[in-house]
Structures are given as structure tokens and as C-alpha cells.
Amino acid sequence: MNPRLTRNTRAGSWAKGVAAAGALAIFSLLPAGAMAIAPIVVGSKAFTEGYVLGEIAAQSIEAVSNTPVTRKLGMGSTGILFEALKSGAIDVYADYTGTLTEAILKRPDLKSLDAIQQALLAMDLVMSGPLGFDDSYALAVKESFAEQHHLHSIGDLAGIEAGVRAAFSYEFMDRKDGFQGMAASYHLHFAPQHVNRMEHSLTYQAIDDGAVDLIDLYSTDAKIEKSRLRVLEDDRGYFPVYQAVWVARKAFTERHPREWQALLALQNSISAQSMIDMNAQADIQHLSFAKIAAQHLGSEAPRSQSLKSSVLQRTREHLWLVGIALLFSVLIGIPLGMAAVRFHAAGQAILILSALIQTVPSLALLCFLIPLFGVGMRPALAALCMYSLLPVVLNTFTGIRSVDPKHLENARAFGLTGRQILFRIVLPLASPTVLAGIKTATIVSIGTATLAALVGAGGYGAPIVSGLSLNDVPTILTGAIPAALMALIAYGIFELLGLLLIPAGLRKQA
Amino acid sequence: MLTLQNIDKRFEGRPVLSDVNLTVPKGATHALIGSSGSGKTTLLRITLGLIPFDTGYVKINDQALLSFSPVQWADRIGYVPQDGGLFPHITGFHNVSLIARLRGWEKPKIAARVEELRKLVELDAAVLDRFPFEMSGGQQQRVAIMRAAMMDPQVMLLDEPMAALDPLIRRSLQQELKSIFQRLAKTVLLVTHDLGEAVYLAEKITLLHEGKVVQSGTYRELLLHPADPFVTSFINAQRTLPDAAEVA
Numbered sequence: 128m129n130p131r132l133t134r135n136t137r138a139g140s141w142a143k144g145v146a147a148a149g150a151l152a153i154f155s156l157l158p159a160g161a162m163a164i165a166p167i168v169v170g171s172k173a174f175t176e177g178y179v180l181g182e183i184a185a186q187s188i189e190a191v192s193n194t195p196v197t198r199k200l201g202m203g204s205t206g207i208l209f210e211a212l213k214s215g216a217i218d219v220y221a222d223y224t225g226t227l228t229e230a231i232l233k234r235p236d237l238k239s240l241d242a243i244q245q246a247l248l249a250m251d252l253v254m255s256g257p258l259g260f261d262d263s264y265a266l267a268v269k270e271s272f273a274e275q276h277h278l279h280s281i282g283d284l285a286g287i288e289a290g291v292r293a294a295f296s297y298e299f300m301d302r303k304d305g306f307q308g309m310a311a312s313y314h315l316h317f318a319p320q321h322v323n324r325m326e327h328s329l330t331y332q333a334i335d336d337g338a339v340d341l342i343d344l345y346s347t348d349a350k351i352e353k354s355r356l357r358v359l360e361d362d363r364g365y366f367p368v369y370q371a372v373w374v375a376r377k378a379f380t381e382r383h384p385r386e387w388q389a390l391l392a393l394q395n396s397i398s399a400q401s402m403i404d405m406n407a408q409a410d411i412q413h414l415s416f417a418k419i420a421a422q423h424l425g426s427e428a429p430r431s432q433s434l435k436s437s438v439l440q441r442t443r444e445h446l447w448l449v450g451i452a453l454l455f456s457v458l459i460g461i462p463l464g465m466a467a468v469r470f471h472a473a474g475q476a477i478l479i480l481s482a483l484i485q486t487v488p489s490l491a492l493l494c495f496l497i498p499l500f501g502v503g504m505r506p507a508l509a510a511l512c513m514y515s516l517l518p519v520v521l522n523t524f525t526g527i528r529s530v531d532p533k534h535l536e537n538a539r540a541f542g543l544t545g546r547q548i549l550f551r552i553v554l555p556l557a558s559p560t561v562l563a564g565i566k567t568a569t570i571v572s573i574g575t576a577t578l579a580a581l582v583g584a585g586g587y588g589a590p591i592v593s594g595l596s597l598n599d600v601p602t603i604l605t606g607a608i609p610a611a612l613m614a615l616i617a618y619g620i621f622e623l624l625g626l627l628l629i630p631a632g633l634r635k636q637a
Numbered sequence: 638m639l640t641l642q643n644i645d646k647r648f649e650g651r652p653v654l655s656d657v658n659l660t661v662p663k664g665a666t667h668a669l670i671g672s673s674g675s676g677k678t679t680l681l682r683i684t685l686g687l688i689p690f691d692t693g694y695v696k697i698n699d700q701a702l703l704s705f706s707p708v709q710w711a712d713r714i715g716y717v718p719q720d721g722g723l724f725p726h727i728t729g730f731h732n733v734s735l736i737a738r739l740r741g742w743e744k745p746k747i748a749a750r751v752e753e754l755r756k757l758v759e760l761d762a763a764v765l766d767r768f769p770f771e772m773s774g775g776q777q778q779r780v781a782i783m784r785a786a787m788m789d790p791q792v793m794l795l796d797e798p799m800a801a802l803d804p805l806i807r808r809s810l811q812q813e814l815k816s817i818f819q820r821l822a823k824t825v826l827l828v829t830h831d832l833g834e835a836v837y838l839a840e841k842i843t844l845l846h847e848g849k850v851v852q853s854g855t856y857r858e859l860l861l862h863p864a865d866p867f868v869t870s871f872i873n874a875q876r877t878l879p880d881a882a883e884v885a
Contacts, residue, residue: 534724540714
């Protein structure tokens, strides 16, 4: 038995080398959460009031500070914002006492502001006093529907609720103090098939169109009046109090006392009516958040961007997101796909793992990534890399596996080395499939990258998210149309790349 | 001269080749024949240096396979795979010149050698610019022979050279192949299951059955002095069509 004969029996060390390089590339991505934060970062929730309050906070700080302010407005959910705050990715945002006790602290027993402040302080977080208005959950029906059924309070729904068609926001459906508790407290039995979950701003559309009879809303929503809705009185006092407050990192309040004082000066300065008015200016008159905040603060609005320059900026952000994510997924995905062919057991693990990542909902994945990467580009990039990995890994694997083994044996018989077989035979023969995988990954990332706005990474998703919260279709389109165009252009580029990269002998066959 | 000497090979304890001996003198054409499962493909892969063997020697001009690197050995054996085995993604020219380019040959040297071989196999120059899927079966076979001969090997090894061709093309290509072998003046080992092909192309035949050499010799010797009843039954089995007298 001759060891030399076995040396060349299979394309040898290349796969080990690239697998190691891929692993290195993954690890170099990891320790990112602790980046030094020079600017003050203001976050906000992704609905109208959140944007307005975020802009008010940002402008109030800018008025007294030399430190630049970064706006990460319209971030996905309460969970994402709170993770961002704890990890130091944002410094301050506006939340509600009810949300803090129910969803964050999970301590519905905490009733006094003082108790909530103490509980947050234990997490190195500081809460301001109330800003002056209360934005609690409420249920509403059309005035006409209320007249017809003599509805004034939630309790009046008893007896007719089984026939009522409802549209509730996701957060309302899932929160402890939301739908389930409310129904139990009032002994209401809605028909499950008539209870729809949808994005909050769309529930107004649904009730306007007569598609549903009952929606949940926030008591300061601007559209209550415009949609001619009657807010049903919470006669049992079921819904907790949702007083708006600032929540900040303790480190921020210590490092920037002047700025924190400027925010505290806003305590008790925003009445419910002025909040409703500001929401209406955004939702109905379509004024910019910056302008609304400036009017409220009695100052001049910061210069707003023209549509052209904002689209250009978002294009840059989006291209950056997609480009970097793609580069990583190619640099990692192709070696992983090659390793999956080379090492059988590990290969299966790689394929299963990359398929599993694909099944994690993008918002959840972003949420997991915030503690590791903070907010902004990094978690968005990491998520995009992970999502675009599967098509590249899978197609590399399939492409290589589908190369006729007789060509490999012949190449060995001709004295080609493992490396020569890889680069002269295997990869060229697999290239159409690999390229198709990269193309899929690109198109998918252009779409998925719009979700990056939820963690403050900008891109075409920013107008989509804020437009969605305002139910403002033109704003949504300023993000959606360029994203679709970018996908089309990417498709065309890959067709051209195919002409360059795929060997002519294979192209003509196809 | 190609020598296979006392080759033994087992797969998972089961003997696949037992004490196989075979010698092809310099310049001669020899056929290794056997039905599927006879071990001829294993012997072919051993001769190419693709799989290890348990005991014995593979030698070219008395130099053992084991004393060469895989690359050196590959340059000593020109291999023509079944159906030509051309790489589909490159042109005929690049198939022929692939190894020479990897060995760092200069362009003029490559061009001259390709041209020399092209004339030898009587191939139309335009065919070399085509991709394999644009060539006929016969053209692919000739390009494959050019590729095998490119590095001027001492031995040529052909695996079922005619298997995939239709009978009429086979007949005419067999004649061409025979004259190509004569012009190449190489030591040729032909692996086939087709007795007709073996008899037509090779001077001597080695019949392999269940991993053992049953008989080596000319067709005449096998026909008239079979070493074993299997030789006669193998020969008779391949004479499938009745002759005119039998039909009448």
C-alpha cells in the first residue's frame, strides 16, 4: 500500500484552508457591541407619536449641547428599543409607564412612578417624570356603529361581541394588559375568526373601509376624530395608565447632565391635546417630524432634506448594507459550501444550520443581535449576512456535488493537483449554480435590507417604516420604488456577470 | 513497455484482482477484455495510479509506478476515458493543451505540438475551437486522443473507446483508430468488453474473469487453444448474429 497514491485521491487541503478562513471572517464580525459612542443617540418607537417625541428630544438636546446628536428613530419594537438602551446603543427614548411595568419590567404591581424609577435604576436606567399626557390603550368603534348599538363603554359590547369584527395591533394582542386580559375582565367572548391581527396604522384603514367594526388605538391618536370614531369608555378601569416619560441610560445622565436637564425641563409640558394636535400634523397634514417638534419647542426646524438628496442618502445606505452583506456571505458562504462537500457530517450541519437561520423571523433575529452588535448598521449587516448565507452555501454545495465525478477522476488521471482540479474543473463547472445562488442572495437582501431601518440602519426601509406608521403611501413608495429598481438593476448586473463568469461551453448548453 | 506483475487487490477483504500479470511490449497494442464485474475497470484505475493495490508491481519500461509522483506518472500514461471524457466547459484546443499549460509550456511550443497531433489524427482545424457539445462523437474521440498524446507519454490507455458510438461510425472509426495507433507508435493498452473491437485493434488479448487472467494470447490462440471452457463460451457469447447459412 502506497501512501503517495492516496495523497492525490481527493481534492485535499484546500477545503480545510478556506473553512478556516471562513471561520476567521465570522469571528472578526463578533465583538462589536462595545464601540465607543461619541454622539448622543436618540431612539424612538416606530409610530407617529414616537417619531414626534424622538424629534423633540433630539432638538431639545441640540439646543443646549455641543455633542452631535444621532437620531435612530422608528426602531422596531419596545423590545428592540429596550435592548438598544441597555446595550448602550441608544442613550434615551420616550416610553410609557404602562409599557415599562407590563412589557419591560414585567411588574404590573408597580403603580407609583417612584417604584418604577427604583426598579429601572437597578438596571442602571433613569426615568424622568411624566411629560404631561397619558396615552393609554382604548377601544373604538365608528360613531354610526356606536349609535346603532348604543355603545358608550367597553362594557356595552356585552351581548353583541360575538358578531363584532375586530382588528387589533400585534402588541395589543400579545401583551398581558392587552386583548386577553381586557376580554377576561369584561367577560367578553369575541369570535376568534372575527379577530384580526394587523399593523396598527392599518387598523384605521380597515375601520374606515368598513372591513371591521372595532379597533384598538392609543388615546392620543390623531385619526380618532378624522375617522369619526367613538372611543369606548374603560368603565372598569382595566387599562393601565400610560404616562409618557423619558427613559435614559444612567451613564448618559451623568456624562451629559446639561442635556438631561434640557429633557427634564419638558416634564409636564406636553398636554394630551397638544400631543393629539402634533400627531394630527404628522398623520393628516403630513408635516415633517422635525418641523412639528420645532413648532412645539418654539424654535426653528432643522433644515430638511430634499427628496432627491434623501433618496440618494438612502441609496448609499442601502447599497452599503447589501454590498457588505453580500461580500461577507460570498466570502463565507462559498467556502462553507465547499467545506460541506468535503466534510460530510460537518456539511450536513452547515446546511441545516444555514437553513435554520432562514426560519428565524427577521425582527426576532435583529432582536437577538442587538445585545451583540448594538443598533445601527452592525446588527443589520449581521442579520443580512446570515439571511443571504443559505442560497450561497446551498448553491455552492449543490453546484459542486452536481459536477460529474468522472470529470474529477479523469482530471486526477491527467495529473491535475487538488488545487488545479478545484479551480480548473470543479468551480468552473459549478459556476452557473453558484452564481445563481449569489443572485438569489442579492435580490433577497435588497428586500430584507428594508427591515434594517427597524434597528436604525437607515436605507430604503426608513421611509417604508415611517410611512407605514403614518399610513402615508407616498412616503412608503419613496422607499419601496427605489428598492424594487435596485433589485431589477441587480438582476441585470447578474445577467451580465453570467456572460463574463460562466464558461462559454456551459452557457451555450443552458 | 507496460508491465503489470502479480497484482492483488482486495475491497473490504473480498479479492477483486488475484495475481494478475500482463505485459504489453513497446509499440504493441494489447486488449484487456472481460465482462462487467471481471475487475478490468479496477485494473485500469490501478494502472492509472488512481487507487492503491495490495501487492505486485506496475511498471513502464521497468520503472515502477511507486517511484514516480502522481504528476510524473500521469505524464507517462496518456489516458483516453470512455466517450473521450472531454471537459465540457472548455474548447477542444484547451482540452488538448490543458496539461501542457499547467506544466508551463510556452505558447508556440503548445501550438506546434497541437498542430502536429491534429494532423496525426486527421482532425479539421476548426473543430478545436468548438466546445465538446458542438462536436460529433468521432471528433470528441480524436480530440481526446490528442489530449492523451499531448505530453508524449510512453503508454496510451484507452477505456471502451467505441462504446458510445453507433455501429456505422464505429466501423469507420475503428479503421482510423488503427492507423492512428500505427502512426503514434505507442505502447497501447485497450480496455473493452467488446471482443470484435479487441480483435480488430489489438495484436494480443488478455481475457479477465472474476479478477483472474484466464488466458493471454492472439485471437487465434484463444479460439483454437482455449485455456479454459470459459474462453470458448465468452467468444461464442459475443457471436450473437446468425450467419447467412444459419438464416437460410
